[in-house]
Amino acid sequence: MFIDIPRELEAALTDRSLPAWELDGSFLATSTMERYRTDLKVTPRFEETAAALRHALTGEGGGYAVLRLGRLSKVLGTDDDRFLRLATAFAAEVAVPFSPFPRWPLWKDIGVRVDKDPGMSSGIGYNAFHMDLVNASLPPDYTTLLCVRPDPLGGGPSILSDVHAAVARLSEGSRTLLAEAAYDYGTFFDLHGVGEECKPFPILDGSGPGEGFVRFTAKMLERSRLDQAHAAAARELADELVRGQVSFMLQSGDYLIVNQRRFLHGREALHSGQETVPAAGRRLLLQLFLRARAGNGSAA
Ligand SMILES: O=C(O)CCC(=O)C(=O)O
Numbered sequence: 134m135f136i137d138i139p140r141e142l143e144a145a146l147t148d149r150s151l152p153a154w155e156l157d158g159s160f161l162a163t164s165t166m167e168r169y170r171t172d173l174k175v176t177p178r179f180e181e182t183a184a185a186l187r188h189a190l191t192g193e194g195g196g197y198a199v200l201r202l203g204r205l206s207k208v209l210g211t212d213d214d215r216f217l218r219l220a221t222a223f224a225a226e227v228a229v230p231f232s233p234f235p236r237w238p239l240w241k242d243i244g245v246r247v248d249k250d251p252g253m254s255s256g257i258g259y260n261a262f263h264m265d266l267v268n269a270s271l272p273p274d275y276t277t278l279l280c281v282r283p284d285p286l287g288g289g290p291s292i293l294s295d296v297h298a299a300v301a302r303l304s305e306g307s308r309t310l311l312a313e314a315a316y317d318y319g320t321f322f323d324l325h326g327v328g329e330e331c332k333p334f335p336i337l338d339g340s341g342p343g344e345g346f347v348r349f350t351a352k353m354l355e356r357s358r359l360d361q362a363h364a365a366a367a368r369e370l371a372d373e374l375v376r377g378q379v380s381f382m383l384q385s386g387d388y389l390i391v392n393q394r395r396f397l398h399g400r401e402a403l404h405s406g407q408e409t410v411p412a413a414g415r416r417l418l419l420q421l422f423l424r425a426r427a428g429n430g431s432a433a
């Protein structure tokens with residue numbers, strides 16, 4: 134699931150400067166996606182790299198990928214948007230980049246804040262298995278995280294788990310409970326391109342692997358009021374996700390893309406001692422969401 138950029142492609146991409154992107158509402162403009170594609174498809178081995186990326190995300194047994202852009206990020210630097218435009222162009226090869234948050238730029242910073250709830254985004258603790266925008270009727274098909282800087286103290290490996298495989302290991306009784314609209318999580322305010330709020334929602338909606346979402350976040354176990362039976366079933370699912378997890382450390386320039394219809398994601402705790410690291414030197418990710426193109430929900 135790790136995809137390297139071939140050397141000759143890397144060399145060609147280093148010589149090339151993509152134009153600034155434009156948005157059409159909260160989505161990357163079609164004209165930008167066409168321009169990026171026109172510019173990049175003539176570079177050596179670009180098409181096969183983009184195809185490998187799509188295959189890792191939607192092929193049998195797939196569901197996530199790490200595109201290794203580290204050398205490119207070093208050469209291009211991360212001070213201007215040159216490197217970010219390339220990452221955006223690769224993302225657009227998978228699906229349509231968009232921002233559900235009208236007040237945020239296309240790429241959203243996820244830094245480290247020692248004063249935040251440790252289990253939440255940008256907190257320092259264990260970030261339990263979840264799907265992003267879990268309480269939206271149409272969550273992003275893909276969530277993507279570009280690592281600008283790993284934890285300088287060496288913590289915070291990413292965790293991923295095949296959610297359909299986890300569900301398949303549960304008892305029939307637990308699956309029945311998870312299919313009931315007895316769950317809720319979080320707030321829903323001023324979001325674009327992700328449908329309406331689901332509240333309450335079922336975790337399982339009866340669709341087969343590769344079709345619907347398994348609408349789950351282990352964070353609901355502590356942050357939502359669930360009745361005992363439904364909480365126990367959710368706890369079982371959380372445990373199975375951990376049993377089936379893979380984990381790895383994102384390096385500078387690694388670009389993690391997760392197919393939210395197949396895998397859930399999270400992150401182990403950062404190393405202790407974050408207060409001693411100046412805020413500007415702490416771990417930094419950039420997050421971008423993608424919407425699958427019509428007729429291309431997950432299986433294509
Ligand atoms: O910090 C990470 O690696 C994951 C963050 C995350 O999943 C999120 O903010 O939604």
Ligand SMILES: [Fe+2]
Nearest residue numbers: 263264265398
């Ligand atoms: Fe997330």
